[in-house]
Amino acid sequence: MNWDQIQGNWTQFKGKLREQYGELTDDEIEEAKGDREQLIGKIQAKYGKTKEQAKKEVDNFVDSI
Template structure:
């Protein structure tokens, strides 16, 4: 799976993202709208992660799909 596939079908992946990051709100996920950088920023904001940690979490999530 690559990010282009996720971005193109973002509405289908919102539920999976919500399962992965329960602290993200529905509004956070709607705002991300498939934009990886916005999603990483929301993860940083909600979890207090560094930019690199958030990027790593998203990479791991993509690999798990």
């Protein structure tokens, strides 16, 4: 799955994000609205990760679905 597909199916993808990143609130997930960089930033802030760590996690997560 590529990022364009995720943006197009954001509603379905939000549920999978909630499962993976339980500390993110529904509002935080909704605010990202399919924007990869915003999602990475939210994961980075919430989990105390570096940008590279968060980016790698998001890439791995996308590859797994």
